[in-house]
Amino acid sequence: MLKDWKKILLLAIPSIASFASMTLTGTINLILVGQLGALAIAIVGVSNIIMYNAWAIFSGIGHTVNYLVAQNFGSNTMKKGVERTYIAFYLCTIACIIVFLVGLFFPADIFKVMGSSSDMIDQGKDYLQIRFFAMIFSIFTFVFHGFFRGIGDTKTPMISSIIGNLIMIFLTYGLTYGNFGLPEIGLYGAGIALFIGEVVTFLICAYVYFIRLHSKFETRTIVAFNRAESKLIFGESSKLGIQEFSMSMAMFVFTAFVTRLGTNALAANEVALSVMSLGFMPAFAFGSTATILVGQEIGKGSALEGRKAGTNTAILGSIFLFILGIIQFFLAEPIAKIYTDDIMVYQLASRLIMISAFLQLFDGLLNFYAGGLRGIGDTSFLLKTSLILGWLLFIPLSYVLTFVLELSSVGAWISLYTYLAVFGVSVMVRFYRTDWSLIKLKTVPTEIKENIG
Template identity: 80%
Template sequence: MFKEWKKILWLAIPSIASFASSTLTGTINLILVGQLSSLAIAIVGVSNIIMYNAWALFSGIGHTTNYLVAQNYGSNNMKKAVERTYIAFYLSLAASAVILFVGLLFPEGIFKLLGSSTQMIEEGKSYLQFRFFAMIFSIFTFVFHGFLRGIGDTKTPMISTIIGGAFMVFLTYGLTYGKFALPEIGLIGAGIAFFTGEVVTFLICAYIYFIKLHPNFETRKKVTFDRSESKLIFAESSKLGIQEFSMAMAMFVFTAFVTRLGTDALAANEVALSVMSLGFMPAFAFGSTATILVGQEIGKGQPSLGKKAGTHTAILGCIFLLILGVIQFFFAEPIAKIYTDDVQVYKLAGELIMISAFLQLFDGLLNFYAGGLRGIGDTSFLLKISLLLGWLLFIPLSFVLTFLLDLGSIGAWISLYTYLTVFGISVMIRFYRTNWDLVKLKSVEKEYEADHVI
């Protein structure tokens, strides 16, 4: 068992560091920008939700690359893995065109759709525009990371994320407040910093993929259009993208509800979400590790070992979340004070953090076992359960608790963790009820959908 845990940690710890770097970067940026005003915190928070929706819609491209490359790596067919990665690049080009179009024309309209104040719209639209431009590079970076993690390289995504994040933080401080001989341009400077950080991360990954990996995997090659493979990757990317987008849109509506509670409530919500993103960090990392290990075992024709790897990954992930939850529960308000000295904001944020400190374990279960299901290609179930619970449970319950029962932000967060609890348990049950003897390698010749349930 300890040998298996060592292997899991060898993959997961760099991923934790990678997600931690990304999370820490976002946290530091929010703290830096937060010194401008509570309005600035709200603008960045709302923009984060908007961009999560934009990223989620196209994230399926990277997720699909990750699990297909993992399977191909396990089956020792890296030629197919590279071909599929190029198809993912082509899809990313199409996605970039859409993102550029929306970023140029619709930032102001999106803020209006959320019911934002006139002041928030005027001060936030330029910042949001730079975030859209940054998203173009992050879509490609996610594909690079998907390939690298698929072959078991979790260190390169970590390094690229840390370096890009360092650039982002440096420029955020410099351009927001006019430090390091840079111009003082406030919130717009923070947007430019975010864009620059994403470009740096992208360039590092492109260098590794096209230059460093070419001798081993022939990553610089002309890939002819394969209609069957393109259809497979588009279908898988669409299912995983819509699944993520469904969750993101549910959070979008959730944020719209909280926005109507006022600027202080929204600022507290964003501070709490920023703190709780520290819990998302190991959840995402161990979920990604589950995809890698399960996918590789499927490629080797050993599905039972894939199931075992997924279980061990979930156990280790839960241990990490329990330790983190204890810290967050007992230090909730002092942590919230780091973000703001507004008494109303940090007291409410502290209450929200305490609510979610241990309930985040269910968000962990969701990520761990969803990662395992991605590893076997069970994308249809993930799509269906995401749509069902997001729109028939989470959103109605949020409205009832927040407004009809007048519980405000507390009611909103109770509904959030009710949703995550049901979601996490549902995905876990699916993982163990799957007939693993029937799980096979995903291919265009015989596409397998894991609908065989005991």
Template identity: 80%
Template sequence: MMKDWKKILLLAIPSIASFASMTLTGTINLIMVGQLGALAIAIVGVSNIIMYNAWAIFSGIGHTVNYLVAQNYGSNQMKKGVERTYIAFYLCIIASVFLLLVGFLFPADIFRVMGSSADMITEGENYLQIRFFAMIFSVFVFVFHGFLRGIGDTKTPMVSAIIGNLIMIFLTYGLTYGHLGMPDLGLSGAGIAFLTGEVVTFLICAYFYFVKLHAKFGTRTIVPFNRLESKLIFKESSKLGFQEFSMSMAMFVFTAFVTRLGTHALAANEVALSVMSLGFMPAFAFGSTATILVGQEIGRGDPTAGRKAGTNTAILGCIFLLILGVVQFFLSEPIARVYSGDPMVYELAGKLIMISAFLQLFDGLLNFYAGGLRGIGDTSFLLKTSLVLGWVFFIPLSYILTFTLQLSSVGAWISLYSYLALFGITVMIRFYRTNWSTIKIKVVSDDVKHSISS
């Protein structure tokens, strides 16, 4: 048992550091930008939700590379893994054109759809535009990270993320307020800092993939177009992308509900989300570790070992989130005060943090076991469950508790964690009810063969 846990931690800790650095960077940036006022906090918070939706649409590409490369690595078929990664790059180019057009043409319209005030649209339009440009590089980075994690290298994604995030923090401090001899650009400066950090992370990842790994895996060898593999990558990316998009759109509507409660309620909501992301991101890290370990064991032809690895990863992840929840519960309001000195913001944010401190364990279950299901390629179930629970359960419940029963922000957060709890338990049950003896590596022939019944 201890040997298995050590292996998990050696993969998970760099991923935790990587995701935590992203979370910490977002937290520090929000604190720095927050000194511009509640409107600035609200703009950044709404922009984060919008960009999460944009990322979610194309995130399936990186998720697909992650689990397929893990399987190929486990089966010693890395030529196939590199081929699949190149196909993913081609999809990323298409995604980049889309993001570029949306960033140029529609930032103000997107804010209007969110029900934002005229001031928010005026002050936030340029910031959101820059964030769309930054997302172009984020999509490629997620594919690079998916490949690297698939081969068991979680340290390189950590290094690239930390360096990019440090640059982002430095430039946010300088460009937002004109410190260190830099121009005073306000909120637009924070957007430029974000873009620069993403570009640096992209360049580091590209160097490792095309230069450092070429001798071992032939990563600079352009592969010929393979129709069947392209069909597989596109189909799997679409399912995983729509799953993430379904969840993110549900959060989009959730945020739109909270937006209508007023600027202070929205600011408190974003502060609470920022604090709770300290739990979200480690949950993602353990979920990614589950995908790696399960996928590699499937590639080696030992699905029973994959099931065991997924279980051990979930146990360790729950322990981590439980400790974090204790800290957040007892220090909820002091933590909220770090973000804002406005009593209307930090008092409400403190209540929301207390509500979610221990309930985030269910978000952990969702990530851990969804990661395991991705490792075996059970992508159809994840998509269907996300659609049903997000739109049939979460959104109606949010409206009822927030407006019909007039519970405001507290009602909105009760609905959020009711949704995460049900989703997490459902995915966990699926993981253990799967017939693991039938699981095989994902392959293509005249038809795309699925390893499991989806």
């Protein structure tokens, strides 16, 4: 047991550091930008939701590379893993063209769809535009990270993320307020800082993949188009991307509801989400670890060992989130005050933090066991459950509690964690009801024929 837990922690801790650095960077940036006022906080918060939705559409590419490469690594078929990664790069190129065009022409229109005020649109459209341009690099970075984690290398994503995020923080402080001899360009400066940080992270990952790993995996080998593999990558990426997009769109509508409660309510919502992301990111990290360990065991032909690894990962992750929840519950108001000195905002934010401090365990269950299901390639279940619960439970319940029962922001957050609880329990049940003796390595139907030919 201790040996298994040590293996999990050796993979999870760098991932926690990686995701936590992203979260901490977002938190610090929000604090820095928060000094510009509640409107700036609201712009950044709404932009975060918009960008999460945009990223979610294409995130399935990275998730697919993660679990397929993990299986290939476990089965010692990394030539196939590199081929699949190149196919993912081709899909990323198409995705980035779409992202660039949307960022170039539609930022103001997207804010309008969110029901934003004219001030928010005028002051936020340029910031949102550069966020889209930054996403071009983050899409590729997520695929690189998926490959690295698939081979059990969680340190490279950690190092690249930390370096990129440190640069981002430095430039945010400098460009937003004119420090370190840099020009003072306000909120747009924070956007430029984020862009540069994403570029640096991408370049580090590209160096490791194409230069350092070439001798071991021949990563600079040009891969020809493989119709069967491309169909597999596209199909799996679509399912995982739509699943992530369904969840993010549900959050998009959730934020639109909160936006209509006023600037203070929206600012408090974003502060609380920023604080709670300290729990979301470790949950993602342990979920990613579950994908790695389960996928590698499937590749080795040891499905039951994969089930055991998924269970141990969930136990460790739950312990971590419980301890974090205790801290957040008892220090809710002091933490909220770090973001803003507006009494209306920090008092409401602290209430939301207390509501979610322990309920975030359900978000943990969702991530831990969804990671395990990705490891075995059970992507269809994740897609169907996300669509059903997001649009038939979460959104209707949010509307009823927020507006019909007039519970305002508190009602919105009760609906959020009801959704996460049902989703988390659902994927946990699926994980344990799966017949693991039938789980096989993910291959394409024509693979055997192609190899013979």
